[in-house]
Amino acid sequence: MTADGTNASAGGTNVGTExxxxxxxxxxxxxxxxxxxxxxxxxGAERTRPGTMLFRQIRAEWTKIRTxxxxxLTLLAAxxxxxxxxxxxxxxxxxxxxxxxxxxPPKGPDGKVVRDAFRFVHQEMRGDGTITAHLASLKxxxxxxxxxxxxPWATAGIMVKSGLRPGASYVALLSTRGHGIRLQNDFxxxxxxxxxxxxxxxxxxxxxxxxxxxxxxxxxxxxGGVTVRGIPANARVGVFAxxxxxxxxxxxxGSLSILDAPAxxxxxFDNVTVTGAEPGGWTxxxxxxxxxxxxxxxxxxxxxxxxxxxxxxxxTITVTGSGEIAPEQRGMDLVQKGLQGALVGMLVVVxxxxxxxxxxxxxxxxxxxxxxxxxxxxxxxxxxxxxxxTVFAVSAVALAxxxxxxxxxxxxxxxxxxxxxxxxxxxxxxxxxxxxxxxxVALVAVLAMAFGAVFRHSAAAIAVVLLIVLVPQILASAxxxxxxxxxxxxxxxxxxxxxxxxxxxxxxxxxxxxxxGCYPFSPWAGLAVPFLYVLVAMLLAWWLLRRRDx
Amino acid sequence: xxIEVDGLRKRYGQVSALDGVSFTVRPxxxxxxxxxxxxxxxxxxxxxxxxxxxxxGHALVGGRPYRSLRDPLRAVGAMxxxxxxxxxxxxxxxxxxxxxxxxxxxxxxxxxxxxVGLAGGAAKRRAxxxxxxxxxxxxxxxxxxxxxxxxxxxxxxxxxxxxxxxxIRGLLRSLAAEGRTVLVSSHLMGELEGTADRLVVIxxxxxxxxxxxxxxxxxxxxxxxxxxxxxxxxxMAVLSRAGGTVASVGADAxxxxxxxxxxxxxxxxxxxxxxxxxxxxxATLEEAYMELTxxxxxxxAAPGGGRS
Numbered sequence: 001m002t003a004d005g006t007n008a009s010a011g012g013t014n015v016g017t018e019x020x021x022x023x024x025x026x027x028x029x030x031x032x033x034x035x036x037x038x039x040x041x042x043x044g045a046e047r048t049r050p051g052t053m054l055f056r057q058i059r060a061e062w063t064k065i066r067t068x069x070x071x072x073l074t075l076l077a078a079x080x081x082x083x084x085x086x087x088x089x090x091x092x093x094x095x096x097x098x099x100x101x102x103x104x105p106p107k108g109p110d111g112k113v114v115r116d117a118f119r120f121v122h123q124e125m126r127g128d129g130t131i132t133a134h135l136a137s138l139k140x141x142x143x144x145x146x147x148x149x150x151x152p153w154a155t156a157g158i159m160v161k162s163g164l165r166p167g168a169s170y171v172a173l174l175s176t177r178g179h180g181i182r183l184q185n186d187f188x189x190x191x192x193x194x195x196x197x198x199x200x201x202x203x204x205x206x207x208x209x210x211x212x213x214x215x216x217x218x219x220x221x222x223x224g225g226v227t228v229r230g231i232p233a234n235a236r237v238g239v240f241a242x243x244x245x246x247x248x249x250x251x252x253x254g255s256l257s258i259l260d261a262p263a264x265x266x267x268x269f270d271n272v273t274v275t276g277a278e279p280g281g282w283t284x285x286x287x288x289x290x291x292x293x294x295x296x297x298x299x300x301x302x303x304x305x306x307x308x309x310x311x312x313x314x315x316t317i318t319v320t321g322s323g324e325i326a327p328e329q330r331g332m333d334l335v336q337k338g339l340q341g342a343l344v345g346m347l348v349v350v351x352x353x354x355x356x357x358x359x360x361x362x363x364x365x366x367x368x369x370x371x372x373x374x375x376x377x378x379x380x381x382x383x384x385x386x387x388x389x390t391v392f393a394v395s396a397v398a399l400a401x402x403x404x405x406x407x408x409x410x411x412x413x414x415x416x417x418x419x420x421x422x423x424x425x426x427x428x429x430x431x432x433x434x435x436x437x438x439x440x441v442a443l444v445a446v447l448a449m450a451f452g453a454v455f456r457h458s459a460a461a462i463a464v465v466l467l468i469v470l471v472p473q474i475l476a477s478a479x480x481x482x483x484x485x486x487x488x489x490x491x492x493x494x495x496x497x498x499x500x501x502x503x504x505x506x507x508x509x510x511x512x513x514x515x516x517g518c519y520p521f522s523p524w525a526g527l528a529v530p531f532l533y534v535l536v537a538m539l540l541a542w543w544l545l546r547r548r549d550x
Numbered sequence: 551x552x553i554e555v556d557g558l559r560k561r562y563g564q565v566s567a568l569d570g571v572s573f574t575v576r577p578x579x580x581x582x583x584x585x586x587x588x589x590x591x592x593x594x595x596x597x598x599x600x601x602x603x604x605x606x607g608h609a610l611v612g613g614r615p616y617r618s619l620r621d622p623l624r625a626v627g628a629m630x631x632x633x634x635x636x637x638x639x640x641x642x643x644x645x646x647x648x649x650x651x652x653x654x655x656x657x658x659x660x661x662x663x664x665x666v667g668l669a670g671g672a673a674k675r676r677a678x679x680x681x682x683x684x685x686x687x688x689x690x691x692x693x694x695x696x697x698x699x700x701x702x703x704x705x706x707x708x709x710x711x712x713x714x715x716x717x718i719r720g721l722l723r724s725l726a727a728e729g730r731t732v733l734v735s736s737h738l739m740g741e742l743e744g745t746a747d748r749l750v751v752i753x754x755x756x757x758x759x760x761x762x763x764x765x766x767x768x769x770x771x772x773x774x775x776x777x778x779x780x781x782x783x784x785x786m787a788v789l790s791r792a793g794g795t796v797a798s799v800g801a802d803a804x805x806x807x808x809x810x811x812x813x814x815x816x817x818x819x820x821x822x823x824x825x826x827x828x829x830x831x832x833a834t835l836e837e838a839y840m841e842l843t844x845x846x847x848x849x850x851a852a853p854g855g856g857r858s
Contacts, residue, residue, distance in 0.1 A: 052653070060651035067643035068636055069676075364634035368692065371599045371628055372651040374617040549602035 057382035082341035089340030106167035117288030117323025122238030129276020152178025156267025169230035335501030338406030353445035357452030436498030497526025557607030582746030627693035637678025682709030
């Protein structure tokens, strides 16, 4: 090799232009970079355009994937499995509507079903005004054997509400047993405003509500403010108390037992002043449904310790209330129930994903691939794009076909309004769940492909993907809540969060249980977890592809 | 476009697969790359194609490392392994993805299928049902797809029927005649007899010989002349005087080295020694190969070739 000297001088002109240079250097261990650069200089203007290369790679990978009939059939089988399993999942279980039509549940200002039950001592306020109250004490009282317990979400506070109808728009500044002082409005909005303080003040100015908190009644601190437009000029203003039931839960493999005990919050207020109110006395009202019957039918009736109610004597108002002011969260997520096929389709698609890569190694095809297009990372990216888009399209179509049929089956099994929402393809939550599920299936397929490049062995790649995607799903209902929530946060199974149609609000007494379809993450944040897995697996695969001999 | 291999070294664990391999493959000739199984032929080819990284030395195609070639398939066509086809893919589809990857027009598919004799029904069948010979043809078709200046074929004759062997010899000769650089490997030298112009012989990761075919044959024949005579004692004396080294190999048979046949006949004729059946001993390529690789054959497990 006599060209070394000249090459070395040309080398400086062209170092570090593109990634291929280091590839070249590998073949060319001794002469290395200088030689590779010299070659590029000679090539002059006709340098590789990465865009064209990627396009060719994508086209080649598309041809590869569509010309193996077994893979096409497997993808179709995955689609069929998704539809069939979604329908089967929707057929299980039914709801009996005994005893005539039940009362429709209250709906909040945004039309979503809410729980709105509490004891309210109120008067009318016209236009702007202020309510101030000193919460002298807040007690939580649990009936039955768990009498020594207290309910963290037992609450008492001050409230401005459009009317006494359950579901009516409101703003409340409230104190809780276990979660500090909070400013809440319209069921789904919550802000923790202060850790302590017993004096509460809420000022209305048009649609603007400002909250103040004080510990002595003289020096006030602005705690926050909200704008609520749904409250008319004539509103009810007053003090309230409410407490969700005391809940003890035990989870065993696949079964869940929940013990609910009725509970009350007792709030004692003094120094209650209202400006802007019509002169007139206080009225006590129990808003919403009374507490549901907790005792099993046939059991001897229990003497309740206390009854909900209120008393006004002098400047002191005592309110005893039970119930919740919260978005409705308990109950089945019907969107999820109609998309159960995604999990089964995923199992099938994992095989196609892994094989699309491992077959290259098994048949020695990877050498042909790399001689035609030496950029190994490009092949990986092209495979990921082709596989991902193909699987996404197949899954999205299958799930979109299955969804309306599953929903109509669910409706005919009794999951229908007014007790349950009615879902159709035009609902944004349903669309997000369908598209997100298809995206999740695609991500898992790409994950299997990347692992295929890492292990170069289909069985290993498939086993690992199933282990980290499927096993957490199965264990979710068996493990203790903390462990299952942990698994569903750190494994790609977190992506199933994208199927949730109803957000979980952490500021209520409801627990987020995986078996109820509640995931630790919000839909898109959950999907980010498998995406990160794909990213890491792709980087690892890329590094190994470059490093290893083909 | 030349293939230049210079000082290639490659180890797999403790086993040295290539130990300083250097040679040059020139355009317009068919160069045979021969050696026993496990000698390092496939490893060398993989390194030339940038598939395996050498531990030392370098390999260039047309003066550049393969991986820096702008359009590698138009420069180099390679067939490393005829079995490197997905069994579930039709032969034509196998070529189609390669054409897409290399940015080649679809008409090239028909052209190369015609060229290798797979046009018609065969290309529409799935490669899993192909005979070894058909796979060889498909592999060669893939190598020809980019109309490359350089061809590298690993054991292309393997598995071909006699008709196929005649066909591939003609193909290789015509490709070289078009000025292309053709490198063909084989573990049987006889396969390349009458096809290769030059031979690079490799054994145990080292180049043993790099010469034209006539040179190799001459070296292996060693200029021996065999003859029969009714007067062996006289003949031995005459031939020794003429400068040959004579050995008696039977009652009336002698072999002479150091004299060519004409000189031997002239010397015997001048001395009126009776003789018959004078013949120059001409080694076959296979014999030359056996002689060259006698020490280099590696029959034990040969990791160097084990991955092909």
